[in-house]
Each structure stands twice: as C-alpha cells, then as structure tokens.
Amino acid sequence: MIDAHISGACSEAASAQGHVVRVLPVDEDIAVGPGESLMAAAQRSGYKWPTVCGGQGTCRTCYVELREGIDRCAPIGSLEQEGIQALKKPVDGWTRLACQLRISGDGVVVVKRGVRARKH
Template identity: 30%
Template structure:
C-alpha cells in the first residue's frame, strides 16, 4: 500500500510503497542526490532531516548510526534516505540546504565565482562554501584529501560487521 511523503522546503508530496526507502522518493522527484555508496548507508550523500513521522520509519541500524556520527550537520532528526524505510503515513522530510560537490572538476570550474547555494562536502556534509561567498582554490585543498578517502575502508576499521 502506498504512503505519502512530504518534502520540505520544496513543498512537494510523493507516493511511495510501504517499505520503500526515502531515497526512492528523492530520486522520483529528480533531486540531485549523489548516492556515492550505492545506497549502502556509508557515504552520507543522501542525508536528510525528518521533521515529522520518525516513528513511521524503520529504526536506525548500526551502519547508519556510524555514518551519521561523521556528518558535521547531523541533528537528532537526521537520517540517511537510503536506510530509512517508510512504514506508515505522516513522514515529512526536510532536505538539507545546499548541493553536494560531485567532483574536484566541479569546483575548479567555479573558482572565482560566488556560490549560488551552499556547497557541501561529499562525505561529511560539511559546508565547504556558503551561498554568496567566493569559491577559491582553498576549497579544492579541502577536497583533495577526500579524493583518496575510501568510505568502505573507513567503516571496516571503525565497526565490525
């Protein structure tokens, strides 16, 4: 049976089958979600906030909890859209403001311009450049360490699956 999920601040609703994850809702709305880990709950690029209906979602599992711990913008109502499965009505999701950086090339192309919206780190969700601020070469340096960062290896070292 289908459930309705509301997306804020874009004020849109989407229908999703019971036990489908919130990531499918985001992708159905053509939202820019990187899903770098392929929906395994390890990269945080589908991080969202649940404004209402946390009890209508499946509980947070251990892997999701570990990933949420590394997100600098994590709150009590944070979830990974790929891990949160809709069980009942009443879910309202708040999308984090900003856009995740897809690659170093994306930043190189924007150096010297002002960010239209917050640019977010692809793994931690940390704001690299705030909306309206100048994009500089230092932003590239913040990401260079990430290019060799292996999400799966990090989690194998920090948890025992």
C-alpha cells in the first residue's frame, strides 16, 4: 500500500498533469499525462529509461513489473501483448511495456531497475 505522503504528492501532481506513477527502486514519482506512455513521461521529466528501440515496443527492454494499480492501467494492446509473450511472461497485466503503458488513475507502482536522472 502507498503511504500517506506519496498519496498526497500523487493527488497534487495528478490534478495538474494527469496521474502519478511511483517507480521503484529509485523511489520517484513520475507524472504521466493523458494518453502519454509511462516511458515518455519519464523521459520528459528528465529520467533515463532503459530502451533500445526508443519506445517503439519492439525491444522490450523497457518492461516493468506492476506492484500496485493494475486496475488503473489501460488494457494491453496487441503490440504490447506480443512483447510480453516474447519475454516469456504471462499476459496477466502485472508485466507491462513502459513504452506502451497508459495510466488511467493514481496509485500505480512499478518496479524498473536502471531508471535514473539524466546528468546535466
């Protein structure tokens, strides 16, 4: 369960920019705009997100494991489904491609190693 300070931050950011996703283990909140993918939102916010294909859904390097909020994520599309199957993961909603993942509500928590702030 997300603690109170995260929930408060999520509510403030969500009202201005869509919805907020907590990314572990970096323990950062990323505001995701309406119709924007999680990976695109992270890159827009200055984070380096592991990818080879640049968000085309073909390399599958960007995949995340959901910890919370599966019901606040848009349904899996056919391109994403193919990618998840290629990863040999069940297509049950708990593994997603960040470049395809759209958020429909607050309280989503994902795990993605390798996410870091860009150096200026």
